[in-house]
Amino acid sequence: MNTQRLYWIDPYVNQFKAKVESMLGRDVVLDGTYFYPQGGGQIYDTGTISGLRVVSVRREGERILHTLASEPTFQVGSEVECKLDWERRYRIMRLHSAAHLLYYTMQEEFGEECKPASPGLTDDAKSREDYLFKEKLDLQRLQRVEERVNELIKAKLNIHTWSEGETRYWKIDPYPAMLCGGTHPRNTSEIGGVKVSRGKKPGAGKERIEITLI
Numbered sequence: 001m002n003t004q005r006l007y008w009i010d011p012y013v014n015q016f017k018a019k020v021e022s023m024l025g026r027d028v029v030l031d032g033t034y035f036y037p038q039g040g041g042q043i044y045d046t047g048t049i050s051g052l053r054v055v056s057v058r059r060e061g062e063r064i065l066h067t068l069a070s071e072p073t074f075q076v077g078s079e080v081e082c083k084l085d086w087e088r089r090y091r092i093m094r095l096h097s098a099a100h101l102l103y104y105t106m107q108e109e110f111g112e113e114c115k116p117a118s119p120g121l122t123d124d125a126k127s128r129e130d131y132l133f134k135e136k137l138d139l140q141r142l143q144r145v146e147e148r149v150n151e152l153i154k155a156k157l158n159i160h161t162w163s164e165g166e167t168r169y170w171k172i173d174p175y176p177a178m179l180c181g182g183t184h185p186r187n188t189s190e191i192g193g194v195k196v197s198r199g200k201k202p203g204a205g206k207e208r209i210e211i212t213l214i
């Protein structure tokens with residue numbers, strides 16, 4: 001049976017009850033979950049199911065598997081109490097939306113060919129993404145990108161996310177919509193403020209850009 005992806009319906013829910021659909025070893029499938037599975041450049045959530053630590057979450061087809069640190073103490077069919085590590089997840093949500101703001105501002109500053117080379121990775125410490133760069137990265141211009149991202153945060157823009165079939169979208173006005181299945185806050189103001197910096201060079205023709213919350 002498909003796991004209901006409840007984190008798309010309300011990304012702010014961090015405590016919920018669910019029914020155990022199936023188990024294999026320490027992997028648990030629930031009827032629906034607010035735990036985000038790793039994917040689309042966003043790290044998995046952690047937390048607890050029935051008091052047991054959830055150490056990773058992944059998708060396999062239409063099912064979402066929660067891996068526990070220890071053997072389950074419940075059975076298939078049990079109702080379990082689930083809790084996300086909310087402080088961690090909220091930081092991930094804020095950083096992930098900041099990564100979208102960076103995407104637009106990088107192109108405004110460096111031109112349309114300055115695109116991400118891969119989906120990157122956002123965890124609770126930082127967002128890192130490799131952008132295509134033909135020339136040397138000018139750090140003063142990267143400073144302007146940081147200022148612009150912080151302006152968009154201060155502008156208190158509403159963040160819209162929605163589904164069209166199996167596809168999820170993310171949008172702030174006046175920018176075009178982007179594909180994204182991650183979890184996000186409702187308004188850019190929730191991000192608070194960011195620092196944008198140059199990371200370790202990932203290879204020729206690319207620059208790693210990192211975002212941290214301040």
Ligand SMILES: [Zn+2]
Binds near residue numbers: 096170179180181182
């Ligand atoms: Zn995204």
